[in-house]
Amino acid sequence: MTTWPNHALQRTRPSRSGFNRGVSWTGSLSLSRWTRREFVAATAGASLALAAGAAAKPAAPARKRVALIGTHVRKFAHAQHFLDRLLEGYGWHGRHHHPALELAGLYIDQFPADDLARERSARFGVKLQPTVADALTLGTGRLAVDGVLIIGEHGDYPRNEKGQVLYPRYKWFKEIVKVFESNGRAVPVFNDKHLSTDWNEAMEMVEDSRRLKFAFIAGSSLPVTWRLPAIELPLGVPLTESVCVCYGGVDSYDFHGFETTQCMAERRKGGETGVRSVQALKGAKAWELLDAKDREGTRRLLLAALCRSDAMNATEGYTFAEPTLDWVRRGSTNITVFFAEHLDGFRTTVFLLNGTVEAVAFRDQRVRTSMWTDRFARDFTWAGTEKGGRTHSAKFHLPMPPYNTTLADFFNPLMNHVETTILTGRAPYPIERTLLTTGMTAAGLESLHRAGERIETPWMNVAYKAPKESHFWRA
Amino acid sequence: MRELKKITFLLGEFALQTPAQQILDRFLLGYPRDGGWRKFAGTKFFVAASRSIGDAELTRRVRDFGLARVTDEQGYIQDSDAVVIIPSGSGAKPLPDNLVRFLIAARGKVDACFIYGALGHSPDVAHDMKGAAIAAQMGLLSGTWVPVAARLPQVDVPAGAQLAEALVVVQGPKSEAELHGLDLVLALAERRRGGEVGIESVRTLAGGEVWREGEKRTWSWPLLAAALSRSNSPQGDALKDARTQDLAGLGLVQKLAREPRGISLQHKDGLRSTVLVLDGVVADINFAVQLRSGEVISAQVLRSPAPAENHYTRLVAVIDDFFRTGKAPWPASRGVLLSDLLARVSGIQH
Numbered sequence: 001m002t003t004w005p006n007h008a009l010q011r012t013r014p015s016r017s018g019f020n021r022g023v024s025w026t027g028s029l030s031l032s033r034w035t036r037r038e039f040v041a042a043t044a045g046a047s048l049a050l051a052a053g054a055a056a057k058p059a060a061p062a063r064k065r066v067a068l069i070g071t072h073v074r075k076f077a078h079a080q081h082f083l084d085r086l087l088e089g090y091g092w093h094g095r096h097h098h099p100a101l102e103l104a105g106l107y108i109d110q111f112p113a114d115d116l117a118r119e120r121s122a123r124f125g126v127k128l129q130p131t132v133a134d135a136l137t138l139g140t141g142r143l144a145v146d147g148v149l150i151i152g153e154h155g156d157y158p159r160n161e162k163g164q165v166l167y168p169r170y171k172w173f174k175e176i177v178k179v180f181e182s183n184g185r186a187v188p189v190f191n192d193k194h195l196s197t198d199w200n201e202a203m204e205m206v207e208d209s210r211r212l213k214f215a216f217i218a219g220s221s222l223p224v225t226w227r228l229p230a231i232e233l234p235l236g237v238p239l240t241e242s243v244c245v246c247y248g249g250v251d252s253y254d255f256h257g258f259e260t261t262q263c264m265a266e267r268r269k270g271g272e273t274g275v276r277s278v279q280a281l282k283g284a285k286a287w288e289l290l291d292a293k294d295r296e297g298t299r300r301l302l303l304a305a306l307c308r309s310d311a312m313n314a315t316e317g318y319t320f321a322e323p324t325l326d327w328v329r330r331g332s333t334n335i336t337v338f339f340a341e342h343l344d345g346f347r348t349t350v351f352l353l354n355g356t357v358e359a360v361a362f363r364d365q366r367v368r369t370s371m372w373t374d375r376f377a378r379d380f381t382w383a384g385t386e387k388g389g390r391t392h393s394a395k396f397h398l399p400m401p402p403y404n405t406t407l408a409d410f411f412n413p414l415m416n417h418v419e420t421t422i423l424t425g426r427a428p429y430p431i432e433r434t435l436l437t438t439g440m441t442a443a444g445l446e447s448l449h450r451a452g453e454r455i456e457t458p459w460m461n462v463a464y465k466a467p468k469e470s471h472f473w474r475a
Numbered sequence: 476m477r478e479l480k481k482i483t484f485l486l487g488e489f490a491l492q493t494p495a496q497q498i499l500d501r502f503l504l505g506y507p508r509d510g511g512w513r514k515f516a517g518t519k520f521f522v523a524a525s526r527s528i529g530d531a532e533l534t535r536r537v538r539d540f541g542l543a544r545v546t547d548e549q550g551y552i553q554d555s556d557a558v559v560i561i562p563s564g565s566g567a568k569p570l571p572d573n574l575v576r577f578l579i580a581a582r583g584k585v586d587a588c589f590i591y592g593a594l595g596h597s598p599d600v601a602h603d604m605k606g607a608a609i610a611a612q613m614g615l616l617s618g619t620w621v622p623v624a625a626r627l628p629q630v631d632v633p634a635g636a637q638l639a640e641a642l643v644v645v646q647g648p649k650s651e652a653e654l655h656g657l658d659l660v661l662a663l664a665e666r667r668r669g670g671e672v673g674i675e676s677v678r679t680l681a682g683g684e685v686w687r688e689g690e691k692r693t694w695s696w697p698l699l700a701a702a703l704s705r706s707n708s709p710q711g712d713a714l715k716d717a718r719t720q721d722l723a724g725l726g727l728v729q730k731l732a733r734e735p736r737g738i739s740l741q742h743k744d745g746l747r748s749t750v751l752v753l754d755g756v757v758a759d760i761n762f763a764v765q766l767r768s769g770e771v772i773s774a775q776v777l778r779s780p781a782p783a784e785n786h787y788t789r790l791v792a793v794i795d796d797f798f799r800t801g802k803a804p805w806p807a808s809r810g811v812l813l814s815d816l817l818a819r820v821s822g823i824q825h
Contacts, residue, residue, distance in 0.1 A: 075717045088719045091704040094763070094773040096721035116716055226627055228777075307507040310779040317535045319491060319782035322505055322512050378780075383510075393510040397627070397777075404780045405707035406714055406758070474628050 064146035064422055067105030067135040069172050071155030073117035076401060078153035078192055079108065080116055081411040082418075086149075087124045090412045093475050099419045105135035105145055109168070110155050132175040143183040147422030148176055151192045162449040164197040164251045164442070170205060177208050186214035188425060190418040193220060194255045194438040199459055202438045206431055217417060217427040219434040220256045222380055223263035223472065224417060225410040226397040228308070230474045235466060238387040239268040241347040243301040245309070246380045247354055251445055254338060257350035258437040260382050260396050265348060266433060266466040273343040274461040275436060278443035279454040286337040287329060297385055298349050299325060301393075304383035308395040311378040313355070331355050332376040338444040343461060348440070353377045413473040428471045432464035476799045477586065483521040483545075483555040487563030489529025494591050494620075495561040496532070497787035498794070502559075503540040506788050513795070521545050521555065528563075557798040558588045565651035566592020566619055586801060587614035589794045592654060593817050594810030601814035605807050616794070616803045617810035621655045621760060622662035623793050624786040626774040627705065631666065637767040638667035641748040642698040644706075644761045650821065653738065655760065656750030657816050659776065660740070661809050663764055664748050671812065673743045677819050680737035685751065686729050693739055694749040698771065699723060701763035705775040708758035722756065731756045738820055 068086065070079030083106075084090075089098040107129045108117040121128050129135040138144040152169035159165050169191055180186035189209065195202035195218055209216035233239070242265040244257040266272045281289055290299060306312055306323035313331045314321045321327055328335075333355040340348040355376040378400075383393040399405040421427050439462075443455045482502060486495045499522065505514035521543045522533060536542040552558055588608065594617040595601035608615035632638060641663050645656040665671040680688055689696055700723035703709070711731045712718050722728050733755035740748045763773035779785035793804055 075715075080717060084717070084719045089721055090719045091706065094701045094771060095704050096700070096724055119716075228625055230629060304510055307510055307512055310783055310785040312783070314782060317491075317532060318500060318504065319497065319784065320500070320504070391510060399707040401717065406709055407707050407717060407719055409707045409719075 063100050063102040065104035065144065066101045066147040066149060066422060067107070067145045068103060068149045068151065069107045069132050069135055069176075070109065070117075070149075070151040071153065071157070071167060072110040072112055072115065073108055073120065074112055074114050074154070075116065076408065077155070078411075079151040081408050082149055082151050082192070082415060083117070083120055085411060085415040087120060087126075090415060091409065092412055092416060097416075099415070100423060101147070101419055105129055105138055107132050107135035112156070132172050133179050136176060136179045143179055143185055143187070145187060147188045147190070147418075149190045149192070149418060150176070153193050160197070162251075162445045164445055166197060169193075170196040170198070170201040173205050173208070177212065180212055180214070186212040188215035188217070188422045188427070190421065191216070191218035191434075193218075194441055195434060196438060197251070197442060199439050199442055202435055202442075203459075206435050209431065215421050215425050215427045216431045217421045217429070218431055219429075219437065220259035221398075221410040221414040222256050222260045222396050223429070223433075223470070224413040226473045228395040228397050230472070231392060231394045232470050232472075233264055233267045233384070233392060235267050235468055236269045237267055239265060239346070239384050240387050241297055241301060241349070242382070242384040243298060243305055243349045243351070244380060244382050245302060245305040245351045245353060245377060247352055247375045247378055250336065250352070250448065251441065254336070254350055254352060254444060255437060255441045256380065257338070257352070258340075258348070258440045259434070260380055261348045261350060261384075262433050262437050262440075263429075263466075263470065263472075264382060264384055264392075265342075265346060266464070267470075268346060270344060271463065271465040272432070272436065273346075273463050275348075275440060275443075275457050276341045276343050276460075277454050277456050278338065278340045278440050278447055279452065280336060280338045280444040280447040281452045282336050282448070283334070285452050286335055289339065290337065298347070301349070301383040301385060301391070302328065302351060304391050304393045305381040306377065308381040308383075308393050309377050309379050310395065313376045328353065328376070334374065335376075336448070338440070338447075340440050340444075350444075410473075413471075417471060428469075429467050430464045432462050433466075436460060436462055477556070477801060479515065479518045479556050479798055481519050481521065481555045482515075482557045482559065482798070483523065483552055485552075485558065485560045486522060486524040486528070487561065489522075489524055489533050491532065492782060492784065493563075494566060494787070495563075496529075497784055498559065498561060498591065498791055499536075501788060501791040503536060503542060506791050507785075508788075508792055513792075519543065552585055555585055556587075558585055559591070559794065560588065561591040566654055583611065585611070585613055587616070587798050589797065590615075590617040590810070592619055593617065593814045594807070595814045597818050598811075598815040601811045605811055608807065614797065614801050614803055615807045615810075616797050616805070617807070618662075618790075618805070618813070619655060619658045620786045620790040621659045621776055622805075623789045624779075625777040625789065627777055628774055630772050630774050632663050632764055632772065633766075634666055635668045636666065638664065638746055639765045639767045640695055640698060640746070641764040642694060642702060642762065643748075643750045644699065644702045644753055644757065645750065646752060646754045646756075646758060646760075649736075650817070652736075652752045653750065653820050654813075654817060656752065657738065657813055657820075659760065659762060660748045660750055661813060661816075662805065663762065664742065664746060665805070665809060667746065669744060671742070671808070674740055674812065674816070675743045676741045677816060678739045678741075679820055680735075680739060682735065685732075685735040685737045688737070688739065694737070694747075694751070695765070696723065698763040698765060698773075699728070699751065701771050701773040702761040703728070703757060705761045705763075705773050706757035706759050707775065710755050710758060728753070728756055738816075740816075 073079045086103045089096050103126050106126050152167040195205050242261040244260040246257045303323045332353040336352040338350040353376040380396040385391050398410045417428050439460045447455045489495050505512050523545050595604050643656045643660045645652045703722050732753050736752040738750040760776040765771050
């Protein structure tokens with residue numbers, strides 16, 4: 001021990017940083033001077049037991065049984081994110097949280113060379129079932145789980161002429177519904193991402209959940225991930241337009257963009273009223289529409305959103321740039337823009353700002369080639385404007401592996417909402433949100449397929465009210 | 476609000492993705508703030524740096540933004556409203572020896588000075604810097620981006636809280652990791668009831684000693700677990716297959732840590748705080764503090780992705796406010812203490 005020299009310091013004033021006070025654990029950590037052994041024994045025994053295999057599973061009577069139906073399980077595939085969070089737990093509110101769910105049924109559709117499903121199945125003693133129905137009945141013929149997760153994202157599936165990947169979400173959902181119907185009992189269902197590539201199928205899924213009266217939660221992690229700043233629009237806000245600026249491919253990240261805009265738009269005065277039309281344009285055609293006089297607000301929101309970006313392309317010799325229309329126009333050489341008009345006149349716009357990197361200053365060229373090629377902005381930012389001109393904006397933060405993190409922890413809040421839905425039998429936010437984002441995504445692809453034709457969407461006259469709380473990650 | 480007509484930068488180096496570039500460029504190009512873009516219209520910027528350092532990049536900024544390069548640092552400092560000093564490297568390297576003389580010479584001419592990193596490379600220099608600033612009636616502020624960066628979640632020690640313990644997890648090469656860790660732990664600790672009262676003793680830990688002291692409860696395993704739970708970058712199996720395993724609960728921390736280091740501080744009012752440098756365990760900065768009530772507050776300090784590294788944006792906003800208002804958001808004493816601790820830790824480790 002080294003004795004510190006006698007440097008008496010003035011008492012300091014508390015910083016006026018304006019941070020909010022946050023609360024994590026309370027009570028249970030009052031013995032902060034525990035040794036690691038004591039700590040492990042007291043708080044993390046479940047981790048050791050679960051990792052040791054099924055024989056060592058703790059007798060936890062309160063855990064509800066669930067089935068996971070997935071396309072494939074590779075590193076960073078969506079099914080891997082959910083499967084591991086069920087089996088290994090995840091960081092939540094200042095501790096490693098083990099869901100009060102037991103993965104009892106597991107059906108995986110494809111097994112690529114780098115499959116992880118079999119390793120997880122063996123290590124945790126969860127049997128891989130041959131069919132979706134078996135994953136729900138565990139081979140007994142009777143519904144044997146309390147909740148179902150459909151993770152129909154990633155894997156080797158065909159694309160149709162519009163560029164939609166034909167994941168078997170609807171097909172699996174109907175197989176699940178069949179088990180519910182034959183048992184006379186239904187349990188909560190989570191569907192990762194959009195419901196289907198087809199509006200009628202999506203509508204049928206929602207109607208099934210209403211008919212059989214089970215909680216149905218779906219969608220992206222974007223609405224529930226961190227927001228920087230952590231803004232919560234009050235219900236009834238007089239919002240007139242909502243814009244998401246993001247990147248990536250169609251029938252994938254466009255959906256995330258719609259989920260981002262919709263979780264904010266639905267909080268507007270009067271609630272959601274439905275969508276009148278969708279139009280999607282690429283390149284010069286998109287700019288032609290954006291340059292129109294009545295799109296001044298959209299242009300302003302585009303720049304407001306980009307002011308929240310941490311990952312916008314920079315000019316040569318610099319590491320960041322001021323967002324300007326000129327720079328976006330020059331840098332987003334492969335821009336796609338989705339314009340949606342709602343029945344009450346509200347406007348939604350989603351920008352996929354893809355483009356060739358012009359000349360970004362990178363110290364590590366490996367980062368440049370692996371991460372930034374063909375992306376102008378590589379994060380999700382949002383901006384909305386109120387009647388009267390007041391603008392709100394935020395970054396919807398995705399700690400995205402492998403460039404910035406090793407884990408896609410934006411799945412943590414989504415997994416937690418799935419857990420809550422199964423435990424309580426109530427979905428925290430309405431399925432109608434994802435019904436509409438499914439429809440806007442599909443209509444957008446239809447528009448692109450028809451060379452940018454405006455698609456009238458009378459079938460999307462879906463009205464709903466947002467929940468009082470947004471349920472995004474903030475603790 | 477004070478109008479800023481002239482700001483001079485004294486740079487130890489200039490290269491892309493160094494603190495010097497990230498901070499200087501945010502004054503030249505502007506920076507995102509409150510949903511808009513803050514620009515320094517009407518402010519003239521001067522830079523004093525050796526011509527051998529980052530010449531091409533500085534020349535680009537002379538061309539693009541009218542940045543003025545000067546060699547007579549003393550003369551230009553005296554004409555500046557504010558001075559920004561950014562040493563080479565991470566901020567842990569020594570400042571130029573003649574800076575104290577510069578500051579004394581700037582008496583009555585410069586209103587405010589920000590120094591990136593430690594206030595001085597030795598306790599004596601740090602005290603002299605602070606003394607010179609007081610004599611010159613100049614606002615003085617120092618530090619890194621770590622205490623002011625965004626946090627996930629955006630939490631802090633409640634002002635005036637009764638703090639029982641604080642623990643910070645960092646990574647990186649010696650000096651830089653210690654600078655970041657100590658800067659953060661001091662910023663957290665000074666918010667406690669009574670503020671910072673000084674350090675009674677400091678102890679460095681290395682290798683297996685880190686874990687033995689954990690077993691002896693010199694630092695808290697539950698706080699380490701809480702801090703690690705905030706990480707998005709666990710190493711080990713997560714690198715291999717992205718599994719979300721419980722590093723602390725599964726006993727993996729010791730196995731993953733490469734040459735762990737630690738700094739244990741005993742504050743004069745009894746508070747204990749710890750910096751753990753855990754390369755190989757996680758790759759982000761996290762902290763956990765415990766209040767005397769038993770409540771634990773934990774968060775990740777968000778390091779924004781390269782190349783923009785927008786964690787510097789928050790620091791520039793702090794510097795901007797400091798220059799315009801003349802009010803330091805934290806006391807220069809933190810910088811003195813940080814310098815003292817860094818010198819002490821460096822001396823012990825060597």
